[in-house]
Amino acid sequence: MTADRMSSKPASEHEERARLTVDERDLGPQMAPVVAGRRQSLEGFEADYTDIVDYIIRCTHKIWEDKAVGLIYTHYAHNTPVHLSDAEFYGRDQVVENTVRTLAAFPDLRLFGDEVIWSGNDRDGFHSSHRVTWSGHNLGHSIYGPPTGRRVQRREIAHCVVRRGRIVEEWIVHDETALIRQLGLDEVELARTLARMEAELGWQSPGDLVGEVPRLPGQGHPPVQLDGDPRDPDALPGLLYGLVWNARMLNYLAEYYAPNAVVWVPGNRRLEGHGDLTAYVLGLLAAFPDGAMSVDHVAWIGSEAQGYKVAARWTFQGTHGGPGPYGPPTGRRVRVLGISHFEVRGGRIEREYMVWDEFALLKQVYRPG
Structure with a gap:
């Protein structure tokens, strides 16, 4: 990553x-x-x-x-x-x-x-x-x-x-x-x-992509172990997205997030704890079975003693091929830009603000064939 x-x-x-x-x-x-x-x-x-x-x-x-x-x-x-x-x-x-x-x-x-x-x-x-x-x-x-x-x-x-x-x-x-x-x-x-x-009007959809969603390395599978230390704020987003979102190792959510972590997601929705967060990730991956996250930029401030604040800019791509919060599958390709702000203390995420335009995704899903 x-x-x-x-x-x-x-x-x-x-x-x-x-x-x-x-x-x-x-x-x-x-x-x-x-x-x-x-x-x-x-x-x-x-x-x-x-x-x-x-x-x-x-x-x-x-x-x-x-x-x-x-x-x-x-x-x-x-x-x-x-x-x-x-x-x-x-x-x-x-x-x-x-x-x-x-x-x-x-x-x-x-x-x-x-x-x-x-x-x-x-x-x-x-x-x-x-x-x-x-x-x-x-x-x-x-x-x-x-x-x-x-x-x-x-x-x-x-x-x-x-x-x-x-x-x-x-x-x-x-x-x-x-x-x-x-x-x-x-x-x-x-x-x-x-x-x-x-x-x-002939406007191009961000989901009009060519080729496979970049999650699988050729004929292989996403690595279930990635090099890097999750206590390093520069490495944390890549490890989190690579293991949880791309390799589907949702068990790592309990390692990266504090038990009472609060995560804000689109629609002003508030998730609390591992159960809410796991259900949210599963819902998106069920709707987009080939969904993949890629990290575009990472910045952070703070220290190990004070805790870190980490900003990760990312891109999600996938095909609307399964049931979920966006209605019956349409087969439409989607691509959305997102930015997350993490508050990290003691090596675990205590709070995350995950901001992305869910309405832009809806327009891609319902775009006429």
Whole structure:
């Protein structure tokens, strides 16, 4: 299992940068005042940012809550690609357009910063994984129809690559199913309608893949033992996905997760303990019998003494070939982007925020043949 990681840093350096977290900041109704002076080398960044966490939190606040949308032109590169499960955008003009559209639908939108997990430096570039709780009222027209007046809340994670004060690439995942349900809409019927419309427009589905799902090494089988130490935060996601999801060794869930672990999954669903988590994984693998997880990037902060916070960006692929939560099998191929934030202590996961766009998967499942 390979991952596109930043070059490894000595443990002492990781421990030092563990203090640069959102835990130190006032993320309530008012933004914390700018702290005088730099706490981290930020060559090429505007002077009012003190470190990479402050940059992510503060520029998000400026653009979305202060509605200084035009700052996107100074905080994104002109050719920035933005990746979602069901769309690919290119360039900051599209970022501006999508931001304006969202704010028009939810003009009182608030983004509460829950965590920023990061790696890198101002020489090689930073990777940041920013988890937010997204909250507001649907007071304007959205892509789903006229305003409902309803209050909505969903979880979202944005993974950014930042160089010299500009975002040069971004991956965004959000719990769209939770939002649609809170708007009072039926996600299955809406997915069928939009999937049919997108097919008629000739839009390509992310599940239109060629070749086998990359889980099996040739004619062999997934390894039931993988090299690596699960106490190493850099290795943990690859071991977890390789053994549990790809090799189907679900007995390892009890080794990687604490007995009372809490896992948040799409639809604002809360799983607690090994039983809930095992049932969730089994349900997805039953619906997608050839399903496979691959790790795309890993970053972490913390130390063995303090505990680790780990961000893993991943891709799930499979064929809808079995019964499960998404209706009778359709034979459609699916591909979804996801990001998980793990809180690890004593070598076990105590809490996980697994964020991916389940609605994008539904559209792929119900896409007309």
